[in-house]
Amino acid sequence: MTVNRQILLTENPSGKLAESHFKLSEGTVPTPKDGELLVRTRLISLDAANRAWMQGATYRAAVDAGTVMAGGSVSEVMEAKAPGFAKGDLVFADTGWQDYAAVPAKGAQKLPKMEPLSHLLSVYGIAGLTAYFGLLEVGKPKAGDTVVVSAAAGSVGTIVGQIAKIKGCTVIGIAGGAAKCKMLTDELGFDAAIDYKAEPVGKALRKAAPKGIDVYFDNVGGDILEAVLFGMNNFGRIACCGAVSQYDGAAPAHGPRGIPGLVVVKRLTMQGFIVMDYADRHDAALNELQGWVNSGKIKVKEDIMTGLENTPKALVGLLAGDNVGKRMIKVD
Template structure:
């Protein structure tokens, strides 16, 4: 990597329909100088998430990404120089660096990471994906042994971990994913009890067969029609952890969300709760201790999808939105 040039990927135009490579441009800028309280970091691995697409629509839990600015995104980065006593050169951090080689970021917005190998695990199982799965399932979904847990986008970065944690907790686990290959992978490699291929078109019927005793916990990554199919099969006092709504992000959102929801929630006394992983960061150490012990004992398998080269980041995100990936997708800068 040339340490005087800063390659940057700009979002040149906000898409009105599906995201395409024409919405991005690779450019070369200068390496920024860190101000007081900032650190200059060199990006190592860029995290790709469906949320990247949601940020283009408008403000969410972060400000919207505007046209002709560096595309926003979290990454694992290495501190090059620091004007803050809390960080020193060589430290590994996670932060919103954007899609570029170098960024000057306020130290208070950088999370110092443990030095672990492989470093990619800091973005997957020990990063936002693993922590989202952990807190969303255990603190929001609250599964009990013997219950049925259903997770959508089950072959993705969060869903693949949710299902495995639910198995560790003694639940019957059903994954919803796109395509026979992904469904086979969930049951043969990750230990899911059953998998439903939503591309088959008969999701409701397949779900009923896979979860004959109904659903106690539904971990929702997609919203839309799949949420509707699961809601109708929830058991009394079921819990729904709302993590994302991929079906609504790219292109034209479906005109309706789940229908008949209020009546179902009342009659079945359901709890439906949204969450953001940042709400739980005070409990991160305990979560990481659990995740590390499960990985080292082989109970939790880590699947990563690493793509080489910053220039491939736009295509990698477009592919993620189309469901190309298994496990956590990231770009090695």
């Protein structure tokens, strides 16, 4: 019998996440029931949301200590006990951090076979679709607008900024470190980049966006959200995608100041969203994303690590901002 390696969450951390909160275990390969697929994981998606799931239920159930760490993956079907699927198919499913999983077929999304396979998790996966719908449907950018993106060197932020440029906007990225900021402007075409580790964000935004900010794509929340709020123009739009600054560690001493006063005075729109809200339009979005990638208008940034055993290290590093682009684990 083939061994099923699994990464278990051994305890829910009260402070910062560490590799010690996980352990590598060995289980048996599950047998799929009627309506299920037995899949083998190929690429595991790593996202800041993984950390949020440890804190309680969100748009999915919380991850309990002692269970396989939750996470989505690109997986290969090994056995299908449901119509519409066959051995060898590729699917995206909530498999968790393990070699094999039995997943409900109704929750598995069939994927096309393509090279590189990694694009199915980055630009054609949740990251790309989140960027697409969050910016275009929530942010509603118009040509000539000034768009600011936080966590701009991450999986979603790199794509948001490039789509905003395609739409004729001035784009300012906020990222941590000079190397990331240089990458944003030199490689991805951002008009400006602010290193939040090196300078006050509010002051830098006033210089980079002297006419104010029309659209803010927020991946971090916290103090950066506060700084951007004060620079928003009347009737500005804020797409609330995540709050990674508040996922890992102790709760912040205060929330972003300026709410609700600035929201009222400037008539701002702040809207949260999740990519599943637009499930019926994914195919159209993917077609457009593929066209932009093929034409060179979107450059894809990926951060691929190898080995299931390195998944905890990879997530801890992602939360610390080590990644550039979409981080994932290639399961060997």
